[in-house]
Amino acid sequence: xxxxxxxxxxxxxxxxxxxxxxxxxxxxxxxxxxxxxxxxxxxxxxxxxxxxxxxxxxxxxxxxxxxxxxxxxxxxxxxxxxxxxxxxxxxxxxxxxxxxxxxxxxxxxxxxxxxxxxxxxxxxxxxxxxxxxxxxxxxxxxxxxxxxxxxxxxxxxxxxxxxxxxxxxxxxxxxxxx
Amino acid sequence: xxxxxxxxxxxxxxxxxxxxxxxxxxxxxxxxxxxxxxxxxxxxxxxxxxxxxxxxxxxxxxxxxxxxxxxxxxxxxxxxxxxxxxxxxxxxxxxxxxxxxxxxxxxxxxxxxxxxxxxxxxxxxxxxxxxxxxxxxxxxxxxxxxxxxxxxxxxxxxxxxxxxxxxxxxxxxxxxxxxxxxxxxxxxxxxxxxxxxxxxxxxxxxxxxxxxxxxxxxxxxxxxxxxxxxxxxxxxxxx
Numbered sequence: 001x002x003x004x005x006x007x008x009x010x011x012x013x014x015x016x017x018x019x020x021x022x023x024x025x026x027x028x029x030x031x032x033x034x035x036x037x038x039x040x041x042x043x044x045x046x047x048x049x050x051x052x053x054x055x056x057x058x059x060x061x062x063x064x065x066x067x068x069x070x071x072x073x074x075x076x077x078x079x080x081x082x083x084x085x086x087x088x089x090x091x092x093x094x095x096x097x098x099x100x101x102x103x104x105x106x107x108x109x110x111x112x113x114x115x116x117x118x119x120x121x122x123x124x125x126x127x128x129x130x131x132x133x134x135x136x137x138x139x140x141x142x143x144x145x146x147x148x149x150x151x152x153x154x155x156x157x158x159x160x161x162x163x164x165x166x167x168x169x170x171x172x173x174x175x176x177x178x
Numbered sequence: 179x180x181x182x183x184x185x186x187x188x189x190x191x192x193x194x195x196x197x198x199x200x201x202x203x204x205x206x207x208x209x210x211x212x213x214x215x216x217x218x219x220x221x222x223x224x225x226x227x228x229x230x231x232x233x234x235x236x237x238x239x240x241x242x243x244x245x246x247x248x249x250x251x252x253x254x255x256x257x258x259x260x261x262x263x264x265x266x267x268x269x270x271x272x273x274x275x276x277x278x279x280x281x282x283x284x285x286x287x288x289x290x291x292x293x294x295x296x297x298x299x300x301x302x303x304x305x306x307x308x309x310x311x312x313x314x315x316x317x318x319x320x321x322x323x324x325x326x327x328x329x330x331x332x333x334x335x336x337x338x339x340x341x342x343x344x345x346x347x348x349x350x351x352x353x354x355x356x357x358x359x360x361x362x363x364x365x366x367x368x369x370x371x372x373x374x375x376x377x378x379x380x381x382x383x384x385x386x387x388x389x390x391x392x393x394x395x396x397x398x399x400x401x402x403x404x405x406x407x408x409x410x411x412x413x414x415x416x417x
Contacts, residue, residue, distance in 0.1 A: 100386055107389040119386045124351050127379045131347040134375075154382050162375035169371050172189035176319040 007153055011101040014074075015045040018054070018067040048072075048105060055109075074099060075106055080118050087122035088129055091150035099152035123155075130155055134163040186373040192366050193316065196309040197233035201317075202299035203244040229298050232313065236320050246321045249296075250303035252314055254327050257334035260306060264341050272342060272363035276305035311339060311367040339368075346372045350379045 002008075020038050028036035031044050038044070046054070046067070054067045073079075074095035082090050092099040103119050133148060151159060187195075198216065205222035212219040214231075222228050227247065230238075238244035250256060263273050276296055296307035307313075314335050322328040346368065349361075361369075384391075 100382060104385045104388060107386070111389070111393065113390070116387055116390050120383055123382055123386060124379070127350050127375075127382070128347055131350070131375055135343065135347075154385075158375065158378040158382070161378050162372075165371045165374050169189050169367065172193060173315060175190075176316060 007098060007101060010153075011098040011105060012049040013047050014072065014096055014098065014102055016048050016051050016072045016106075017043055017070040018046045018051045019043050019070065020067050022066055024066070048102070052109065069109060071106065071110070072096070072102065075103060075115065080115065083118050083122040087125045088147060090122075092152040092155070093150050097153055100154045126151075126155060127158060130159050131162050134159050135166050185377070187370050189312075189367065189370060192370050193312045196312040196316070196366065197231065197236070199232050199297045199309055199313060200229040200295055201232050201235045201249070201297050201313075202227050202229050202247045203235050203238065204247065205238070205244045207243045209238075209243075227299065229295065232297075232316070236316065239321050239324075246317060246324050247299045248317055248321075248325055248331075249298060249301045249307075249313075251301060251306060251310070252317065252325075252331060253303070254330045254334060256303045257331060257338065259304065261334055261338050261341065264338065264345075270345070271360065272345065274305060275363045276302045276307055306338075306363070306365065308366050310365050311335070312365075342368060343371070347375075350376065 020040060020042050023040045024038045026035075027038040028034065030038060030046070031042060044067075051067060051069055055065050055069045057066065079090065079095060096102050100119065100123060103115065107116060107119075129147065130151070148159065203222075204227055205224045207222075207224060209222040211221040216231065219230060219234075220228065222230075222244075235244065235246050239246055251260070260273050276294075294307075295301060297309070297313055301307070314331070318325070318328055318332055318335070325331055342364070346361075346364070364372075
């Protein structure tokens with residue numbers, strides 16, 4: 001990931017639920033309370049980059065961190081179970097436009113062997129379907145339309161890559177005929 | 179990215195490389211010997227058969243100065259046998275590439291694709307060489323009248339291509355962030371077509387499994403195993 005990678009920036013902008021472990025004065029605008037304080041224990045949705053910074057920065061010696069992070073709703077056990085059951089039917093784009101990138105970032109913060117397994121298996125399974133759809137000229141419009149609408153950003157790039165290479169070979173074969 | 183081309187070779191580039199392959203022709207006209215960059219070409223004397231590069235064969239064919247003899251593996255009989263092998267006998271693996279000829283004792287340099295006579299009239303009939311798809315397509319396009327049954331060959335080539343591309347796509351299910359996928363016998367054009375998809379899948383899997391990888395490295399380091407210095411450096415550049 002480079003500094004100017006738009007996808008990385010957008011991934012970091014996705015919201016994660018955070019719980020404040022301390023009361024912070026004058027930060028009330030984070031939860032829509034324009035002039036007040038943030039109370040201890042209040043739950044706020046913060047962008048990943050901000051939540052991460054607050055969670056791993058150390059405050060006073062008694063309380064180890066300012067906020068505690070939780071899993072984003074896109075990676076809740078409900079979604080993981082759905083992925084385990086049938087990865088094809090899950091609409092990843094509605095959950096998070098950069099679903100796998102978000103998963104990778106969350107996995108940097110939490111250690112979860114099972115989530116890695118579920119995400120890799122889902123990615124592999126969906127990749128095979130994506131390749132089939134990309135080579136099927138009616139795939140994007142016909143029966144595959146619902147599935148393709150639910151692809152996350154990574155998978156869209158994959159679809160485009162395999163569609164373009166298939167198209168390049170077809171173009172070359174047609175050019176021979178001229 | 180500055181260059182709007184995908185990584186790897188584009189189909190026209192693969193076809194260009196394929197034009198170095200030798201094919202057998204029956205010349206219809208006499209032609210003086212040529213001093214080509216790729217080596218001298220013997221004079222063509224009709225009706226003696228001669229091996230010449232594909233690009234020259236296509237040129238002579240277009241000028242009606244030669245007939246091309248299709249390689250033996252491009253006959254309906256061998257293609258049907260290979261297709262049967264691909265679909266029935268080994269539904270998971272690709273049919274093996276042609277066997278390498280025994281090395282002459284004086285020459286220790288191993289021969290590879292453009293220098294092997296894999297597409298001349300005396301090539302092996304039971305195996306697809308590296309450039310099978312592009313060579314077959316170009317010959318069918320330029321010299322359909324030199325085939326016994328061009329339509330049948332065309333149909334079998336398309337069937338083979340479909341069957342093998344489906345296998346390549348199914349192959350991603352056994353891929354792993356650190357694992358491999360056996361691709362022996364896959365041709366040049368097939369590689370060019372599947373490259374961007376397969377690398378995309380491997381990249382995605384690596385991204386997801388990165389934290390696991392790092393945990394494993396950490397463990398290795400604690401157990402006293404230290405990867406070499408330049409390996410570490412490479413790793414830093416990748417990130």
